[in-house]
Amino acid sequence: xxxxxxxxxxxxxxxxxxxxxxxxxxxxxxxxxxxxxxxxxxxxxxxxxxxxxxxxxxxxxxxxxxxxxxxxxxxxxxxxxxxxxxxxxxxxxxxxxxxxxxxxxxxxxxxxxxxxxxxxxxxx
Numbered sequence: 131x132x133x134x135x136x137x138x139x140x141x142x143x144x145x146x147x148x149x150x151x152x153x154x155x156x157x158x159x160x161x162x163x164x165x166x167x168x169x170x171x172x173x174x175x176x177x178x179x180x181x182x183x184x185x186x187x188x189x190x191x192x193x194x195x196x197x198x199x200x201x202x203x204x205x206x207x208x209x210x211x212x213x214x215x216x217x218x219x220x221x222x223x224x225x226x227x228x229x230x231x232x233x234x235x236x237x238x239x240x241x242x243x244x245x246x247x248x249x250x251x252x253x254x
């Protein structure tokens with residue numbers, strides 16, 4: 131017999147959206163950063179090149195937010211966006227259109243300050 135976990139209520143949390151060129155992943159955490167709900171385009175039924183579409187990001191974000199608001203009674207979030215994929219803008223649009231109150235939106239995309247060393251010049 132399975133043991134039923136106590137349903138905790140998380141009113142404030144964070145939403146991490148990682149938008150790569152091949153996929154869009156959404157993670158909803160509590161204030162400390164421990165994940166409570168995750169979702170990706172592949173988990174919501176998209177495969178191959180369809181995972182990297184804005185529509186897949188919309189469905190993924192919407193499903194993940196509904197699960198967080200329904201199961202954990204989440205109301206206020208801070209949004210952290212990472213990456214430059216096609217699902218970035220559509221995921222933000224879904225979050226803004228939801229019933230959640232957004233305290234801040236922060237871009238945490240890593241930017242190289244100098245990058246790797248370029249290859250040596252080719253001599254012909």
